Amino acid sequence: MWQTNWRESLWSQLDQSWDVIVIGAGVTGAGILRLLAPLGVSVLLVEKADFSSGTSSRSTKLVHGGLRYLGQGQFSVTRESVRERERMMREAPGLVDPLGCLFPVIKGASPKKRTAAVGLAVYDYFGHKWAHRFFERDDLLLLAPRISGDDLRGGFLYFDAVTDDSRLVLRLIREGVRAGGLALSHASADRLLLGMSGNVRGIVLRDEVTGKTLELQARVVVNATGAWADVLRQQVGGSRRIRPSRGSHFMFPSWRAPVAQAVTLIHPRDHRPVFVIPWEGVTLAGTTDIDHHQSLDEEPRAEWTELEYVLEALNLRFPAWRLSPEDMIASFAGVRPIVASGKGGDPHKESRAHVVLEENRLVTVTGGKLTTFRRMALDTLGAARCVWPELPLPGEGARVFEPLLDELPPTPGLDSAARRRLLGRHGVDAAEVIAAAGPGELELIPGTESHWAELRWAARDEGVVHLDDLLLRRVRLGLLLPRGGVPLLERVRSVVQSELGWDDGRWESEAAAYEALWRRAYSTPSE
Ligand SMILES: Cc1cc2nc3c(=O)[nH]c(=O)nc-3n(C[C@H](O)[C@H](O)[C@H](O)COP(=O)(O)OP(=O)(O)OC[C@H]3O[C@@H](n4cnc5c(N)ncnc54)[C@H](O)[C@@H]3O)c2cc1C
Structure with missing residues (x-):
């Protein structure tokens, strides 16, 4: 899906008039792409950094109702979340x-x-x-x-x-792309394109790798940028809400x-x-x-x-x-x-409900939880109908995840729990992940529950642009291993460098940047 040169190939397909552009590839944007793509509309998801690199890779990993919301009287948040939890366990x-x-x-x-x-x-x-x-x-x-x-x-x-939040987002995006959508990482909505009346009619997209920009028109622009939502809203006169x-x-x-x-x-x-x-x-x-x-x-x-x-x-x-x-x-x-x-006080007491706003044809969805992404996507698309009344809508009970085989066929070295895990995390790609494994790569990476083959597959086909995409979000060595997995980097390199198509100079600079990032933001905080 996203092999070498995938970004160049995607950029060459962008210059068209879109039905829907979704900005922000956290769980919210990914859910919208996933629900919309099968309905025959043209939909593009853009993300300024890596897929899921915002809040959606940094949650507590719970798919939950949130018992404490009951104590705070937020019954509808809990009811909705519990129902979504049950649905996700069934589907994925x-x-x-x-x-x-x-x-x-x-x-x-x-x-x-x-x-x-x-x-x-x-x-x-x-x-x-x-x-x-x-x-x-x-x-x-x-x-x-x-x-x-x-x-x-x-x-x-x-x-x-419980889930792996990053893998959840990636599965949604890949299934959305397979259903006909497009998704591009490391490409930011630099600014909104406004018509004479001040209404939003598209975005200026900026490639964060090359710096090039492109104007894209869309019938509907969805702002699913989570904690960043006010940045785009302010361009249409929205006041701060986050x-x-x-x-x-x-x-x-x-x-x-x-x-x-x-x-x-x-x-x-x-x-x-x-x-x-x-x-x-x-x-x-x-x-x-x-x-x-x-x-x-x-x-x-x-x-x-x-x-x-x-x-x-x-x-x-x-x-x-x-x-x-x-x-x-x-x-x-x-x-x-x-x-x-607006009441101030303890942030813990603020509601976790989501909101959907329509301002000058910019549809913003923010707040909410990882668990409620499907509900958020449905509500967003409902609101987008005000901007484009012909927008087709998924059914309320539409399934989110592709149905899969109950089990992968028996494979030497993988017990049924490992096969189930691979199927859940990789969906229909799971068989290819296994087929991609080199000798010894169906073994676990020491100290983790991930296989070396998952690293190879991620490097080959999961849109890795920088090393931290691979080590913090595709396979989460940066969270699971001492020193962010740096002592294991030579072995990682032997598996992934050729798949990534990086020469030695690129590898060295990516490794140095990863180590610096890990020290700065993922190590023991300083006193
Ligand atoms: C500490 C913590 C624990 C949590 N635990 C749980 C939990 O256990 N269970 C649960 O259900 N929920 C949990 N949540 C809530 C949940 O993680 C968030 O509600 C959810 O991940 C938000 O997803 P999002 O897609 O709206 O935002 P994000 O994941 O932040 O996605 C927004 C994306 O927009 C991108 N973006 C911003 N500006 C632009 C631009 N101009 N152009 C292109 N892209 C842009 C950002 O890079 C980002 O990737 C937790 C949250 C936190 C912070």
Whole structure:
């Protein structure tokens, strides 16, 4: 799909009048492309950096209803999210999978057992299943042996789902392209093209690799730029709506912070939930929720105080782990596109609902969650009808993910769990990923649940423009391995350099840029 010279070939197809241009290839833009492409309209998705490189590769990786939204009275957000979770687990096994979550109940602390029980009953009711149960203290300690302590009453086990957010976005985009859409990364909507009346009629697209620009006309322009949404809206006179809020996560080796299922901790300082999740062979802990004052043009990075905050919650409930900053493998930070209520105060209390706006024929969708991308796409397309009444719409119940074989055929070296995972993450490409494997490449990359063949395939066909596209988002070595996987780079190079078509000079400069980026934004924050 995106082999050598794919970008040059795509640029040569751009100079046409488009039905719909979608700006921003996070989960929101990807979902719109995926739903629209099969309907026979011409649709182009453009992304200023790498696919999913904004917030959609930096989430907590939960496909969930968000129990806390119930506590805040955001019932419709929870109901919608739980239903989308169920749908995604049905449609994309191996990509969105059930995750057991423990919720310890602490004597004297909030929420009380009865409140949590009511919340979980509502949660299960929304999902049309009865899946939670309470464990007394001693039984809970069998499920989470290192959890402390004297104030523990017991805890609930309930179910949500977990994903690889970047792979989710990529699967949506690739299926959208296969259905007839086009998607281009490292190409930004530099500015909107406005007609005499001030209405939007297209964009000026800028190639972030070569610097060239091109004017593109479209019947509908969709602004799906998440936390950046106001930048384009301001060009049509829109006032600021986004309150960027940063959330940071910290990864620990699973032997230092072992959890068999996710654990939801309530932070002693502000009573926010902090999740501890087994993910891709490591333990992911987070997140924070603070106003983001760093520039949106810079790669967001976690701060020392955020690491202290997360460690405080972990060490309070798991004191035997004695975790310290030195234990951390990697950090990552993302910026929530929160639609401001205007009330100020704690960003944690702002609604996670999405909004769709139409301003001078620019259709903006922002806010929301990874989990609700399908709903967001449907609402956006509904609003786009005001701009172009002939726009065909997908059915409310339209499937998002392509139906797949139940299982890949047996392959030496891959057990059924590995085949299921490959199928979920790569969709119809999974068989080609396996076929691409060189000798020994169906083995796991040490310290991860990914195969060497996935690196080769990503380098060959997944639109890698820079090394960080490959190592942070296609195969997530930068989050899973010490020092961002740099000690493994020579082996990575032997698998991917020729696939990427890079000479030695290009490899060296990409490797240096990746290492510098990792140190700046993914390593232990400095005090
Ligand atoms: C810390 C954290 C944890 C979260 N955890 C969860 C979770 O567990 N579950 C859940 O459901 N949700 C979660 N969320 C929310 C979820 O991640 C976001 O709502 C979602 O990823 C936003 O997707 P998006 O496509 O709207 O924005 P983005 O993913 O940010 O995509 C917007 C894209 O637009 C691009 N762009 C910007 N300007 C331009 C331009 N001019 N031209 C071209 N491209 C442009 C950007 O580069 C970016 O890639 C979390 C969010 C954060 C921050």
